[in-house]
Every structure is written in structure tokens, then in C-alpha cells.
Amino acid sequence: MAATVALLAALDTKADDAAFLRARLRAHGHDVTVIDVGVLGAPGLDPDIDRSTVAARGGVELAQLRERRDRSTAVATMAAGAAAVVAELVGAGRADAVLAIGGGAGTTIGSAAMRALPLGLPKVILTTVSSGDTAGYVGTSDIVLFPSLVDVAGINRISAVTYARAADALSGMVSGARDGGQQVPDRPLVAATMFGVTTACVMRAKERLEAAGCEVLVFHATGTGGRTMERLVAEGLVDAVLDLTTTEWADEIVGGILGAGPHRLEAAARAGIPQVVSLGATDMANFGPPASVPREYADRVLYRHNAENTLLRVDAHEAGRIGRAIAGKLNAATGPATVLIPTRGVSALDVDGGPFDDPEARAALAAALLADLDPDVVRVEELDLHLNDPEFADLAASRVLAQIEEKTMLPRHTTGAAR
Known part of the structure; x- marks a missing residue:
């Protein structure tokens, strides 16, 4: 049975990036559930879970977020909603790994969706903010921050390499998690x-x-x-x-x-x-x-x-x-x-x-x-x-x-x- 990766992206600005990663993960034999965490612009890729659903799970209707045009409120709402949606997918056995992409906002939303997930479940964020003080993103979890090197703003000769390697790394994690990895003795x-x-x-x-x-x-x-x-x-x-x-x-x-x-x-x-x-x-x-x-x-x-x-x-x-x-x-x-x-x-x-x-x-x-x-x-x-x-x-x-x-x-x- 194929593993399923939950892929979080703002599809108004990161649609091409998400499509590339989805294709790379599918090439590894994984199913991909795309979750749209964008707010303002029209999505450039059809998601499996739309932004209205994510916003509602965060406690605010999407139309209200658009009317407010308050970036801070939008990020906080989509972060809360993404955390609820992803937790539900993992709890129901419908997500075996999570991948998020973005800059500061995308990393905030993606990390919020990942921090409370179980230890060992593969979690990767392809991000522009993988260096410096990242404690607020990672917390006490085993999230992996993968550097994008260039901005997450489309496919080019650099991003194609870093995106592919991030997807390949996540695929390896999924394979290792599903085969049980190295067994250790059951000791206190x-x-x-x-x-x-x-x-x-x-x-x-x-x-x-x-x-x-x-x-x-x-x-x-x-x-x-x-x-x-x-x-x-x-x-x-x-x-x-x-x-x-x-x-x-x-x-x-x-x-x-x-x-x-x-x-x-x-x-x-x-x-x-x-x-x-x-x-x-x-x-x-x-x-x-x-x-x-x-x-x-x-x-x-x-x-x-x-x-x-x-x-x-x-x-x-x-x-x-x-x-x-x-x-x-x-x-x-x-x-x-x-x-x-x-x-x-x-x-x-x-x-x-x-x-x-x-x-x-x-x-x-x-x-x-x-x-x-x-x-x-x-x-x-x-x-x-x-x-x-x-x-x-x-x-x-x-x-x-x-x-x-x-x-x-x-x-x-x-x-x-x-x-």
C-alpha cells in the first residue's frame, strides 16, 4: 500500500512549487494530499483540501480573513486550521508524512501543523528560514528544516535541485518509517x-x-x-x-x-x-x-x-x-x-x-x-x-x-x- 504525504502550500503563490514536489513524490510511489493554506489570490492548483476548510478549522471563515486583510490574523488562523486538519489526517491513518513549503509565513503554518505530531512521523519543511534561531518553529519536535537556498517562488535551476532533494529525503524517511527501521531491544x-x-x-x-x-x-x-x-x-x-x-x-x-x-x-x-x-x-x-x-x-x-x-x-x-x-x-x-x-x-x-x-x-x-x-x-x-x-x-x-x-x-x- 502506498504511503500518503500531506503537502501544505499557499497555492496562490506556491502552486508551481507544490506541483513539482507532488510530481516528485508521486514518482517515488507516494500518494499526495495537497492542502491549500493560501488566503487572498486564486489557487493555481486544485487542492485535495481547500483553504476554506483550513480557515474554518482555524475558527474564522475565509471570507472574513479576506475582508480583514490582516496578514498576522490570516497566518495565525491558517496555522491553527492546518494543525487541526493534519492532526485529523494522521490520526485517521490518512497521512504517513508531512511536507510544507514557504518563507516565514509558510514555515510558521507548516511547523504549527507538525510540532504536536508523533515522534518519528516524517516531517519536513522546505524553507527560506532554515538558519538562525529556529527554536520557535521546531520546538521539541523532530521537524527537519530543509534549506531552499532561493526563495520559494517557482522552479529554476537551483530550486529544482533543492526541491527534488527535499522530496527525495522525505521519501527516504517514509520508507524507513514504514519498514520499521533498525529494531532495538525492548528494555526499560x-x-x-x-x-x-x-x-x-x-x-x-x-x-x-x-x-x-x-x-x-x-x-x-x-x-x-x-x-x-x-x-x-x-x-x-x-x-x-x-x-x-x-x-x-x-x-x-x-x-x-x-x-x-x-x-x-x-x-x-x-x-x-x-x-x-x-x-x-x-x-x-x-x-x-x-x-x-x-x-x-x-x-x-x-x-x-x-x-x-x-x-x-x-x-x-x-x-x-x-x-x-x-x-x-x-x-x-x-x-x-x-x-x-x-x-x-x-x-x-x-x-x-x-x-x-x-x-x-x-x-x-x-x-x-x-x-x-x-x-x-x-x-x-x-x-x-x-x-x-x-x-x-x-x-x-x-x-x-x-x-x-x-x-x-x-x-x-x-x-x-x-x-
Whole structure:
């Protein structure tokens, strides 16, 4: 049975481009459902799903959009409508992949239609805006942005090449998705969070978990990484979480550039899956080059991590707010939850004599967390260790394994070094 590709294009301005791509995909043996997301001009190609349908699904009649002649409203409406139409097609098994084309507006509409689609379903946008800050388009999805090189404005000797390659790439993705791709063993899947300054801990814990038969996904806790992990947990793809690097909450509280938003740490709690959480890199908030650091932090402890990244050492007050925020999220846990507090430091910079060595801030973080955690919901262990100590990593891995096996071997609160 042939695969079906949903092709989104504004057929008043991109009809020739859409026709070329449709022909290329058909040559690969795929069926193509053309969805018109244009508004003003007459379509130059007959669509399978017309623009009136898309606009109505976005909550506004097409005639009203034309009367308003407001580009922003039109793009937002067609984006919402395209998302609804494509989700319905995929849900009904009538689309095996999605391809969108365009500049800024076409990419906005196409990405809106793709971001909530399942992981692994092929999604490609042939776009003029494939470089620069594309986070708003891609979000936490696996959308592929394919550069058009020239504007999406007809077929020429350059666009013919890039269009063909985009269609060929999507066709390959579809073939791979339909044959199942490489099979991997069915093992417990653990999601872990890591930062450069917590790598020693997380990689050792990963080795221990893999040796015990788990598969481990490591997410870089840079905002997008945390949100992506939360999404996969929410979609039911993860069996347990080793959330040792909760640094994104530091950025969220202090105003750094790598916050993951106010819903970080919620997915595992709602899903009821085992979670072992710690305070990795919560001693720091991230900013860009030194000139980008807000003026109110000019007299604070700063560390130039590299030319593009300046780290701010959070103070005791901020540390307390971070601790309370983490506690509030974990108190909503509906499954096994354990917090490990390393009292000797939470990052490679937060060590004895290190640039972020601040016993007062460490104590404030732990005190706020302990004061606000509900002991009937979350198990707590204070450990006379540094987060990057091998013993800490080993204990974290053992707690995940114990929770996966549904053991209740831990007391509600213990103090002292791990054994």
C-alpha cells in the first residue's frame, strides 16, 4: 500500500512549487494530499483540501480573513486550521508524512501543523528560514528544516535541485518509517538530564543503568532539552526519569536564557513513573556574552564559560526560590519520587575552592527544598557527597533501578554519606 504525504502550500503563490514536489513524490510511489493554506489570490492548483476548510478549522471563515486583510490574523488562523486538519489526517491513518513549503509565513503554518505530531512521523519543511534561531518553529519536535537556498517562488535551476532533494529525503524517511527501521531491544527506557558541569555524574550513572539492562536517553538541560524530555514522558515513551540536572529552574527563577518554562518537572509527576531527582547545576544561571548579562548582576560572581556563555552564581535568596520551586513540582508526584541532596556541591564549579563555592547558597537551597517537600509523597536523602562523586552517581542509578523494580527499600529521610 502506498504511503500518503500531506503537502501544505499557499497555492496562490506556491502552486508551481507544490506541483513539482507532488510530481516528485508521486514518482517515488507516494500518494499526495495537497492542502491549500493560501488566503487572498486564486489557487493555481486544485487542492485535495481547500483553504476554506483550513480557515474554518482555524475558527474564522475565509471570507472574513479576506475582508480583514490582516496578514498576522490570516497566518495565525491558517496555522491553527492546518494543525487541526493534519492532526485529523494522521490520526485517521490518512497521512504517513508531512511536507510544507514557504518563507516565514509558510514555515510558521507548516511547523504549527507538525510540532504536536508523533515522534518519528516524517516531517519536513522546505524553507527560506532554515538558519538562525529556529527554536520557535521546531520546538521539541523532530521537524527537519530543509534549506531552499532561493526563495520559494517557482522552479529554476537551483530550486529544482533543492526541491527534488527535499522530496527525495522525505521519501527516504517514509520508507524507513514504514519498514520499521533498525529494531532495538525492548528494555526499560530511562530519561536523564545532563549539563557540561554534571557530565561526570550522569555518564557514570548511565553506564550503571545500561549495565543493568536499561536504555538511557540523555537530554542536554538547555531549555529545549528539558522541554523535550517532558514531552516524551508525557507521551508515555519513558519508563523512569533520572533528573539529576535541574539547572533549568535556576534560569527560570533568575531570568537566564536556558529556562525550560514553568511546567518543568511536571510530566513524570503526572505520569506516575519513577523519578530520581537532584540539584545538578542549580548553582548557576546562563547568559550570553558578558555584555548581555543584566546590569543588576554586574557586581555578582560571574564565570565566563566560553565566548558565548557567561554563568551567574545564584545567591542564597535565589537558591531558596529554586529549592521551593522544585519542591512544589515534586509534591505533585503520583508515583515513586526520590530527591538526592549532595551537600558538598552541585556542579563542577560548585566545589571546595571553586569559582562557585558558596556554602551559604548551598545550605539555602537544601533548606528550602527540605522545608517545602511533602515527606508523604517524596523520599529525601541528604548525602555528604558532591554531585560528581562516583559514589553519588552509583547511588542515583541504584535508586532508579530500585524504583523500576517497585522496591520500597528507602526510609523517608536519611542523613549521611551513601554506603
